[in-house]
Amino acid sequence: MNTLDYLVVFLVILGIAGYGVWRTRNLRNLDSYMKGAGNTPWFLIGLSVMATQASATTFISIPGQGFESGMKFVQNYFGAPFALIIISAFFLPIFTRLNIYSVYEFLGRRFDFKTRLLGVGLFLLQRGIGAGITIYAPAIVLSTVMGWPLHATIIASGLVVTVYTVIGGSDAVTHTQKFQIGVIFAGMATAFVILLRHMPEDISLGEALTVAGGFNRLQTVDFNTNLNERYTFWSGLLGGLFLALSYFGTDQSQVGRYTAGHSLRESRLGLMFNAVCKIPMQFFILLLGVLIFVFYQFERPPVFFNQVAWAREVEKDKGQSLRAYEEQYREVQGQKQVFIERWLEAQRRGDNAAAVEARGQALTAHATSETIRTKAKAALKEINPKIETKDSDYVFITFILNYLPHGVIGLLIAAFFAATMQSKAGELNALGAATTMDLYRPLHGDRAPEIHYLRASKWFTAGWGVLAICIAIFANLAAENLIEAGNILGSVFYGVPLALFLVGVFLRWIHGTAVFLSAVITQVLIIVFYFNLSISYLWYNLIGCLICVGLAFLLEAVLRTLGRGPRPAAA
């Protein structure tokens, strides 16, 4: 990065943060602070929902996922449109009519205070840790590659977003997100165009996609019913439906975004905007990674994409095994390139037999090069057992730094910071609102004037911002797999809140005590299952939800039989 890049980064970050503060300078009441000015149009709501979900991890890691395993991951989002339709049709009218500050107020009104506390407690635990990981995950990649101090990167990105979220509340979050997502899309689109221009001159886009398809990188839809396959049409549709229902329907960081609309219509259209755009957006981010894969078939890729870590370990490598792997890899990549060129030439002249043969040779060479990469990673681990050998997160950023022009590098780095900020801002605003409205205000007795709760909300938001920074700093000390730990935490604790809301909305004859007891029992069971079963953690969300709903049915029936439960509702 040169001065121009740094200038772009600072102008974008501080400019957007400054705009957020200026835009909300006259904010004086609790309603505006927590829910926005009440005039947010549908497209801003749609962008805000999209921005809160899309953290920097989305833009750094997903191209790497496309590079490594192709387009299969897009199926993960197949359940999202249907989840958003369910939320828009059934959840949103209730949230709008209740005019809630926090989605957990619904649980209090529908069931009782203890169920509301349980819902908000699970949210604060999970989202509080999640906010730290939102900062930590991109900071570790950026600081490694750029040579910046990790703690300074975490503190810088964490403090800026905390300041404007504390000052401007929900409105600042929404209005900064529109620029942040604009910068991200501009950066990604520029990277896409430059990537296409960096392909060899005689390779068309169609041929680049043929190469990607030839290496099985374009398998977008898989109707396989094998439960062991992680990404299939069915797991995406069913698992993705429950995951998206939990996230968009019961997580305050999302509900707070779309209930900021000035009418039910605007909120619904904002959700439908996401239902339509989510799949193509993820498709293009993955396609970017796939095209980087094709690009590196004609350009010599590094054997290990975290080049800073590689260079450091090469220094220590007395036996020179790493250098030897580098040489072997370079040689096989050269052979592979020759086979790919033969394959495309044969295809151009319509010689199918020769094309099939050359493709087979290219695939064999690719398998050899992947074996060398695996061995190189094992050697790396032998030299430094603490090193993280998963390098797919470094693929896109390595391409950016090595092949994009100055100025555009700055734009992309600014885009990654913007993505961290837009996501964290939504989370902080939600954490502050939930702490104030679901914990502080009820326990304080709701006696104070509104301005008191406005100030309290600002303090809580600031507190969560500082806590998120601390979690991000300690994450580095705790475990290298903390990002996965965050995902596991999400899956283990998402099923029960979803069940609470599903029972609340659809099963009106079930009451607070039954649903509260079933939620507590289910959460304990899911934790026990997690430590004793060997199924993928992605399933705990669905399992937790189903067990909790089933138990609530059962307990409600038992409580009524014993005559201890509430009388059946009149309506």
Added chain:
Amino acid sequence: MMSREDPGAPRSPAPDPDEGPALHPVTPAQLGSAETGLPMLRSWTAVYLTVAGIFVLWSTLLIVFMRAYS
């Protein structure tokens, strides 16, 4: 008006038997009407069916894309 079990819920207007009572004052504009304001798609059911149709279209295009280059 609020449930005694939920001390956090502020005062609210009269309850609606279908949707449950409001927690905070809500204006008619916030609730809006059943109108979508979209040309051709007058009801929300039509909007949802269109969104589901677009999902089918995306899935089909993804399959066509995959088959074209495999």
